[in-house]
Amino acid sequence: MTLTIIGALPLFGALLIALLGNSQKENIKKLALLTTALTFAATVVAALNFEIDRPGFQFVEKYSWIPPLGVNFQVGVDGISLILILLSTILVPVVILAGWNESEGGRFSVKTFYILMLVLETMMIGVFAATDVFLFYIFFEAMLVPVYFLIGGYGSGARQAAAVKFLLYSLFGGLLMLASIIGLYVISSNQIGRTFDIEALQTLKIDSLTENLLFLGFFIAFAIKAPLWPLHTWLPDAAKSATPGTSILLLGVLDKVGTFGMIRYGVELFPNASKTFTPLIITLAVISIIYGAILAIGQKDIESLIAFTSISHFGFITMGIFAMTTHGNSGATLYMLNHGFSTAALFMTAGWMISRRGSSTIADFGGLQRVTPILAWSFFIAGLSSLALPGLSSFVSEFLVLVGTYTRYPVAAIIGTIGIILAALYILIPVQKALHGPTTPGNENLPDLNKREIIAIAPIIALIIGLGFYPKPALDVINPAAKATITKAGFTDPAPVVKGGDK
């Protein structure tokens, strides 16, 4: 029952909020914060009971749902999904705390905002926990609805257009995925009886053309979600128009569904097709790394800049997944976690800067280090994490991805490494423009972070530094799952060229 309880908690909170009056804004916010904090606490308790060395899914629950179609309500977690559920449940309370007032002034009420937020959290937990492809699909698509309203209802600028663009892009991918799911279903009913159980589906024998097509259906959906070049253009618009909190969930968690799907429903489900498409995907990933970084350098708007850095980071994650080595895969999963933290920190601080100044153009800031030192340092540390400074969490994952890729695809790894030079540029340019230099007129009296904001950012920064020095707890959870993925895909790590100590 563990996972169902965790998943249902936010939904329950949403129901309670729905019972409150529209005018009780503070109570609604507090209730939302309390619910999400409880959810996080429950997830931590569950994670502590997770047995690291046991293979396969844990906390498994299975209830028959639509028997004629063989659909089950079936959930369970392995190391990868546990890490991502932890990421989701910690980010939601942080986002609520950080953007205490961003729900106000939207098209819908404050109440609706938090109901959408909590429903979204349930969906996020569900999408990572589902072990039934049909259930996964339901969550995958249903997730779009709250996000659509969160962007279109509470964002800024061209929020409607951005929301529609996001929705259409995602629906298009979802449709291709649905076709593939139906295809899988037909094959499974011929071979092993009607089922959507992911572990059962992995045993199917599919001829190579069909496998390739089915794989592409899934992969394109995921490549849109975790935007891979050239399917990325919805992300900057959405990130720019959404509230910072929504952007954090969008980039920090929702996009991870894409990379998570690539592992669970790409590599594990279609090992042969993954192998066939690996060169293409690695190429796209490398292009994403460089392309995202260069475009980030050229951005004038701080939020689209962060969005483009994420495209570069998702390139790294995808490269790590398809390098088909345990280092690459573990690194990619750890990267998903770390990217969640560093992007959250960046968006939070950027959001505070924007709400204080009333502009998201980088050039409107300047000299913030003198005016608002705590805010400036938070942004700087988040930026350093984004450029993968050793000692901060992203470095470990980025380096694992690069090392894992190098052992199989040296050229791709070397080109990808150029990304670390560009990363220094895309972080230090906004740092210089916004934090350094003389204080821009009009910014002299901006207030520094208040207690609530410090409480929101402190745990994230602590995690960024802590996991940089001691990533073992996360890696211990991820490693067995990553190893299992590589084994299922039929790969073994390339051995070092020099075998023993033959001096």
Next chain:
Amino acid sequence: MNPTNYLYLSALLFSIGAVGVIVRRNAIVVFMCIELMLNAANLAFVTFARMNGNLEGQVIAFFTMVVAACEVVVGLAIIVSIYRSRRSASVDDASLLSR
């Protein structure tokens, strides 16, 4: 018997009705033309019933008449209420939904 002439008549009546529905604008006339088409169909049913020597065609003709009667009730009611509110029985004027 030879059904040809009956069927020709039925087809002729149907065509007159169809053309009337398409070209006329007065709602009453359009309505009458629909009745004409229904009756053309009835004629064809009766003809075939007679030709095959069973009653099914005639039963359907009766059924059609009942349906047509209901239709007349509802249709005329609509036409009258439209006429009352707009002082016109032209079908083209009642195109609010297309805008």
Next chain:
Amino acid sequence: MTSSNLVYFVALPLFSSALLMLLGRKADKWGHVFATLVSASTFFIGVFEFLAMRDRAVEMRAVTQKLFTWISVGDFQVDAALLLDQLSISFVLLITGVGTLIHVYSITYMSHDRDRRRFFAYLNFFIASMLLLVLGDSYLNLYVGWEGVGLASYLLIGFWNQKPEYATAAKKAFVMNRVGDFGLSIAIMIAFATFGSVSFAGIEEKVGGASETALTAMGLMLLLAATGKSAQFPLQAWLGDAMAGPTPVSALIHAATMVTAGVYLITRSNFVFDAAPNAQLAVVIIGVITLLFGAIIGTAKDDIKKALAASTMSQIGYMILATGFGPAGYAFAIMHLLTHGFFKAGMFLGAGSVMHGMSDEVNMRRYGGLAKFMPITTITFGLGYLAIIGVPPFAGYYSKDKIIETAFNAGGLQGIIFGGAALLGAIITAFYMTRVMLLTFFGNKRWADDAHPHESPFLMWAPMAVLAVGSVASGYLLYSGKAFVTWLAPVVDKHKHEHVEFLPPIVVSILAVTAVVIGVSIALLKYRGEQASEAPSDVNIFTRAARRDLLQDDANEFMFMRPGQKLTSALLATDEKVIDGTVRGVGATMLGSARGMRKLQSGYVRNYALLILIGALLILGTIWVVTL
């Protein structure tokens, strides 16, 4: 052997730095004293470890400490572990010793700055990172320190970042260092793919089995890393701008310690380079180019700090050159590094002292005749000067002389070219340093009337005096009885290579001293009676190029920055027009066709009836045709 003390080297200053940052203004009153004490305590631990090491048998001298398992994925195992051997202890003593002196110096130097506490927090952070760099037992641990010192350097160069050009200088330094880090990253990847390990011991053990191609590639990538951190050609352009930082920073980071990290990296990777002669040749060539490059820039700079920075670049060129000669050169490279640490840090602090007395004027043409007003600074700076140009028996004489000798000993044409270049470098060094001396301390007074030159207070000149003693004595102490060469041999010369002598040492010494005399004489002739307080503008094209740092920034701008900016704007347009354009195009097409289809839905019942009729007729017609 293991030791449990090593962690304090890194943990103490790191803790102090974090404390000073987190406490904020609350620590303003005592922050500088606390940081200085912490730095001093690491020095005392260093001395203690050094004495303990000296008392152990040669093969027992290296100690390690494993802290925890850092990264463990499959066969990629990296421990957070520290290694203190003869090589690292040399650095530890230099870093903590010079570092502590500079902490003391900064207490007074920065006393008027509102952010003095933050400055000391950065300094402590630098000490921690630099110690981690030299103590890490694997390339990945080294990498953490490597980037840590880069960050410290970034923060300190940009310490007064409210001036836009200082902030730009900081960014430039970090980005160019990142280019070097690119090399280090790739080198580590090659190491892991080839040896399955990234620790120094693990690689050294297996180095015999690797192909020369892999080792050469790894060596070249390590060299790239070294050029970034040590401001070597072609990644040298950031060092001059880095002088934007407060002068104690220039002394500590950009003269004595951080910029020498490249030399440390190559020396530490001796097992790779010794097996990759081509990579070694590249190291030598880079060293030669840089030592001349830096020296030439040094002759044309009027900013005292930039002249010293160019000199640093050139001196590190000597060290890199020496490391390129393998086991014959490593010890001399490190020896020069240590003596250079003393005399260059001393001279930078001297420059700081001059600036302190001259209201932050840095242009040497506005100095002149300061010896009368700043006797202590003049003496300490002068001792450093004698050391750097290599006058016997000052420190630089022993170390630089040995490097020139090693270069000649490479033998054949190569030896003559490299040795000759090193000698030429010595002439130019003597020239530009004499120029600095003359323009600053001797000759006529050329400063503005409102300047009031005065000697610096005790807390500033005391560290300078200590460093001056080092400039005098360190060379002989390290050299006598081959003390340092023997000390370092277990790390860098395990196989006891035969060292051939191409020229007898006495000949090289005579040549080197002659070079010094030539350089000094030219400078004396040219600058003895300098009167002008403005730089002459009617100079030849070479001087102009040297004043523009031999066009290094222009070259970077032309080759990387402009094309990069063009690429960025081109890609921005592509993303907007082509990729997003396609997406929006799909949307527009859909809307357009929908608009067309909408015309069919006119809302007139008879139109629908007609369509139904046509449809029915079509179906009937089809059936008729089919059944025909």
